[in-house]
Amino acid sequence: MRKLTGAILATLLTTPVAFADPVDDTLVLNEETEIVTRTAAPDHLSDSLDEVMSGWLFRGKETRAMQADDFDNPGMIFVEQAMDSWNAVDGSEGKSCASCHDGLETMAGVKATYPKWDEAAGKVQTLQMQVNECRTERMGAEAWPYDKGNAINMEAALSSVSRGLPVNVAIDGPAKETWEQGKDMYYTRTGQLELSCANCHEDNYGNMIRADHLSQGQINGFPVYRLKNTKLNGSHSRFKGCIRDTRAETYKPGSPEFIALELYVTSRGNGLSVEGPSIRN
């Protein structure tokens, strides 16, 4: 009897409290590009969430303001570096990205659809993998290490020209199996703390876990510039950090597991705007 009373009491007490909720604020970039930071959850989430929200809504006022203007957004410095690589000839074929694609702005809309099924490769590819495919197969250049320097900067540049467009990754057709794999990972309680992504980011967003205000763990804003390490961070590196914090053995950035998880987590944000490079703690 005691047990039942305690359990009910605990449930009553854990009802989310209002003050930690995400803010009521709107993000307009450079006074012109409106960013959708909350919208109706995509159909595949209808059993678990009504609304999906960008991590931007869970950050402090100053962090939010910093992202609204490209001159204040430190992530844009790395985008500029990537513009130089965009135009730089590299590899045995004497080509740059620009040789085949003209200006970076021709890439508008691309980031919104990745990760996606690649027919030739016969697997789901992330944007970084696609860039490396161009480098190794078309430029005769070396692949960039995953989530590091050049690779993450280029992902941020490709994201920057898609900002404001809705995330729209395909989860059916040949990508479905990979998506299911990512979904399994999202709900699996790993590590000695036995916590799943969903424990923190679906069941407890809006709540504080120690000093951190939990968001929905969306990746529409990636790559993110983190004030904590003052560089751009890729989604796989973030997954790695979160999994490490469950006292689990992690996977590597660029691994098949993280590709699957990226597809699944991206799909949870279908409908939010592409927002990267964004700014987080």
Add this chain to the structure above:
Amino acid sequence: MKISLTGAVFGAVMASAVYAGEVLPTAVAFTDGAVEQSLSGMPGDAANGRLIVGDKKKGNCVACHQVSDLADVPFQGEIGPPLDGAGERWSEAELRGIVANAKIMFEDSMMPSFYKTEGFIRPGKAYTGKAADDTFGPLLGAQQIEDVVAYLTTLKE
């Protein structure tokens, strides 16, 4: 699961001296989610338990729970219910069961199991992101659990 058993013994050894009456993590007897017997065979020390509950590197209970008695500890979480009054709501045996393995009292609870060494998926070596090795042991040792339980019984509203 030879490795985890060795790890369990080792973990307990590291966390406290081994007393004759110590119950291994794999041998804890739960009745309706409660555990009657002291895990260390010794009484708990509430003052030390208070430190464990508030210490980030030990119990880190405040990551998820608020405790008014620990007002000096900043950044208390709101994932679980506040622990104020826990000593009135629950008996000592129930508190021991909740801290040792809350998932038996509360099905599918998000609360980690502090005195458990088996059944994990991809357990790691503390917070390194690497696979668990032979240093793997329970999150808290038997005496530490007893200390935490002793502290919780003092929390009256």
